[in-house]
Amino acid sequence: MHHLQVKDLSSAYGPLTVLKGVNFTLAKGETAALIGPSGSGKSTVLRVLMGLNKPTGGEVLIDGAALDYSRPASVRAARERMAIVFQQYNLFQNMSVLRNVTIAPVKIKGRPRKEVEAEAERLLSKVGLADKHHAYPDELSGGQQQRVAIARALALRPQILLLDEVTSALDPELVNEVLDTIRGLAADGMTMLIVSHEMAFVREVATKVVMMDEGLVVEQGPPEQIFGAPKTDRAREFVGKILRH
Amino acid sequence: MNYTFQFGVAFAELPELLKGAIITFELGILAFWGGALIGLLGAALKTYGTGPLRWLAGAYVVFFTNTPALIQIYFLYFGLPELGIRWSSFTCTLIGLTLNAGAYLTEIMRAGYISVRSTEVEAAETLGMSRWQQIRYVVVPHIAKTIYPALANFFIVILVMGTSIGAIIGVDELTGQAINISTENYRWIEMFVVVAGIYVILTFIASLSLALVGRWAFRVKAKVF
Numbered sequence: 001m002h003h004l005q006v007k008d009l010s011s012a013y014g015p016l017t018v019l020k021g022v023n024f025t026l027a028k029g030e031t032a033a034l035i036g037p038s039g040s041g042k043s044t045v046l047r048v049l050m051g052l053n054k055p056t057g058g059e060v061l062i063d064g065a066a067l068d069y070s071r072p073a074s075v076r077a078a079r080e081r082m083a084i085v086f087q088q089y090n091l092f093q094n095m096s097v098l099r100n101v102t103i104a105p106v107k108i109k110g111r112p113r114k115e116v117e118a119e120a121e122r123l124l125s126k127v128g129l130a131d132k133h134h135a136y137p138d139e140l141s142g143g144q145q146q147r148v149a150i151a152r153a154l155a156l157r158p159q160i161l162l163l164d165e166v167t168s169a170l171d172p173e174l175v176n177e178v179l180d181t182i183r184g185l186a187a188d189g190m191t192m193l194i195v196s197h198e199m200a201f202v203r204e205v206a207t208k209v210v211m212m213d214e215g216l217v218v219e220q221g222p223p224e225q226i227f228g229a230p231k232t233d234r235a236r237e238f239v240g241k242i243l244r245h
Numbered sequence: 246m247n248y249t250f251q252f253g254v255a256f257a258e259l260p261e262l263l264k265g266a267i268i269t270f271e272l273g274i275l276a277f278w279g280g281a282l283i284g285l286l287g288a289a290l291k292t293y294g295t296g297p298l299r300w301l302a303g304a305y306v307v308f309f310t311n312t313p314a315l316i317q318i319y320f321l322y323f324g325l326p327e328l329g330i331r332w333s334s335f336t337c338t339l340i341g342l343t344l345n346a347g348a349y350l351t352e353i354m355r356a357g358y359i360s361v362r363s364t365e366v367e368a369a370e371t372l373g374m375s376r377w378q379q380i381r382y383v384v385v386p387h388i389a390k391t392i393y394p395a396l397a398n399f400f401i402v403i404l405v406m407g408t409s410i411g412a413i414i415g416v417d418e419l420t421g422q423a424i425n426i427s428t429e430n431y432r433w434i435e436m437f438v439v440v441a442g443i444y445v446i447l448t449f450i451a452s453l454s455l456a457l458v459g460r461w462a463f464r465v466k467a468k469v470f
Contacts (some may be wrong), residue, residue, distance in 0.1 A: 025431035104372035
């Protein structure tokens, strides 16, 4: 059974249809990358999965059970199983690093503060920020903020981690520190769905690549196929362009 | 100049002046908090309200920020008795200052509402926070931090400039007490030099307290002077 299954998913911003029937699956422990040109709907897929945008059609199934995004309980269930990290980190500026990471498990999931703090400290060490517990987001670099955002998402113990262009807002020299963190997660067997423009990284880390264009999946398969021998003209054109750079 | 300064006379009145200073603080704090409640509501109506409610909040702000507080207090103290409504000078000053502060604070708080980052609210939503938790943990702290310096400055403005208006209609706050005493001992210069000093001390205490609270609660690096 697929861990995550997206079937004919569609979504719209007002009159503009952004997703026109997206299909892909994700197995447990798999790292899938959503690639494609800007405006192809990659980020919208993640937003729909998290219940930030409403689907207008299709289905999302986790371990075979369909999520009904029109029901708040179902949206809550989706957010219990999945966590997202945004391009702009979106940390709570009024909270310290530690509180950013612990607030949801403590206040929403009702877990004991001591236990959550110990876990948060482990997570922050894992993303290389053991010494930044008491810092505030505006005292950190972009790369550090993004790693806090990853720790915050992991503190929710998600089954699937969604990463939305997490290195796009970073200075080039800070990109690697975030990519290293994601490499580590992949090695640990975390199931991830990554939207990324870092093609070398996608090639290295992803076990599956889903290429989108104009709200549809154009082609999907292992990275060797998508980057080495794409089957469709659109994928060939896209890959040809990006590999020239 | 044939004038002998006698500051001893003014210092002898310190206990009476300090009673006035306490009334000044009372007026300042009550008018500020009353105004803050009005401001919170007014800003919500101006930001999220529709039709007549939004218009009403806008008209309130325009009226009270474009007329002197003294006129508003005169209206309450001298105008309303004509309609059979009589309030004490303290009440009229308090209501006048509160309504006046409410209008300015509506605009200050509106800036806070507008500044809330939708991305942080979205992050809170994806972490599973309910609407109430989003407001409690993300929206309100953000608004408070954003507008805190402006709020603190405005409190000083009400405390120093606003409350002394009460003296004109006979409120025995700090300036009023000084006028009362000076009309008896004719030591106007000494009295008002001492009163000015007390105002500076009051402002210093308020600024320092607000700066400390700001640093502790909101990490606002406010300067006292």
